[in-house]
Amino acid sequence: MGEVSIQAGVPANVFRTGGRIRLVDRQRLFGHASMTIWLTGLSGAGKSTIAYDLEARLVGGGFSAVVLDGDNLRHGINRNLGFTEEDRRENLRRAAEVARLMNDAGLIVICSCISPLRSDREMARDIVGERRFAEVYISTPLAVCEGRDCKGLYAKARSGQIAHFTGVSAPYEAPEQAALALDTSALSVDECVSQLFGMALHCCSPAAMEEVSHEYHI
Numbered sequence: 372m373g374e375v376s377i378q379a380g381v382p383a384n385v386f387r388t389g390g391r392i393r394l395v396d397r398q399r400l401f402g403h404a405s406m407t408i409w410l411t412g413l414s415g416a417g418k419s420t421i422a423y424d425l426e427a428r429l430v431g432g433g434f435s436a437v438v439l440d441g442d443n444l445r446h447g448i449n450r451n452l453g454f455t456e457e458d459r460r461e462n463l464r465r466a467a468e469v470a471r472l473m474n475d476a477g478l479i480v481i482c483s484c485i486s487p488l489r490s491d492r493e494m495a496r497d498i499v500g501e502r503r504f505a506e507v508y509i510s511t512p513l514a515v516c517e518g519r520d521c522k523g524l525y526a527k528a529r530s531g532q533i534a535h536f537t538g539v540s541a542p543y544e545a546p547e548q549a550a551l552a553l554d555t556s557a558l559s560v561d562e563c564v565s566q567l568f569g570m571a572l573h574c575c576s577p578a579a580m581e582e583v584s585h586e587y588h589i
């Protein structure tokens with residue numbers, strides 16, 4: 372095997388290519404602008420449930436939308452990563468890069484990853500681009516998430532069978548300036564999805580399309 376190196380910065384001697392189809396052409400095709408709705412919150416907060424319901428509502432309404440779920444990414448593109456801070460950062464970097472590619476292709480992306488650290492969410496915002504990134508805090512309190520314990524992971528974390536478990540033995544930093552905060556102990560799934568659907572309609576409307584198409588030439 373040849374020499375393999377992992378590069379952190381912009382690679383030397385590698386040049387970007389581009390075709391004739393611009394983002395604005397793809398937006399015309401889909402009839403809406405693209406964006407990334409980044410759902411962050413504890414395990415059991417409701418991220419996946421909300422993400423898939425929002426996806427169904429958007430697709431049912433004629434939008435092209437897709438979910439990038441942390442659990443699923445960790446079965447494929449991120450299967451070599453664990454839950455140390457370093458691995459989570461790489462997990463989220465890849466998720467954001469994929470979201471960006473999908474946004475460039477015209478899709479609305481709903482990303483549901485715990486993404487516990489502010490610095491990592493800022494990295495995701497930088498990768499996707501400020502103008503088409505909306506951070507949404509699924510703010511369900513730890514006690515409620517732990518009470519649900521849908522996958523039995525909190526019990527395992529408390530008994531020491533899982534290390535670095537978010538909220539138990541690893542940190543979760545709440546967003547300070549989320550576009551929206553949704554506490555699923557107070558709001559139904561439908562109420563959460565309706566609020567997000569409204570936000571997506573606003574951000575991906577034809578007016579937003581004009582604005583965004585000036586900014587992102589690909």
Ligand SMILES: Nc1ncnc2c1ncn2[C@@H]1O[C@H](COP(=O)(O)OS(=O)(=O)O)[C@@H](OP(=O)(O)O)[C@H]1O
Pocket residue numbers: 413414415418419440441442445454458459460462463483484485486487522524533534535536537
């Ligand atoms: N140690 C530890 N901490 C947190 N979560 C854990 C851990 N081990 C496994 N799991 C399961 O992995 C899911 C979280 O993956 P993410 O990619 O969203 O995590 S992160 O954004 O990189 O922090 C998470 O999914 P959700 O419950 O849907 O959030 C868990 O099912």
Ligand SMILES: Nc1ncnc2c1ncn2[C@@H]1O[C@H](COP(=O)(O)OP(=O)(O)O)[C@@H](O)[C@H]1O
Pocket residue numbers: 412413414415416417418419420421483519521554555556558559560561563
């Ligand atoms: N308003 C709500 N929004 C989302 N999930 C809710 C809500 N109320 C109760 N739940 C329940 O909470 C659990 C959340 O699990 P999940 O969506 O897998 O969370 P996460 O992806 O954040 O780990 C599900 O069993 C879901 O039915």
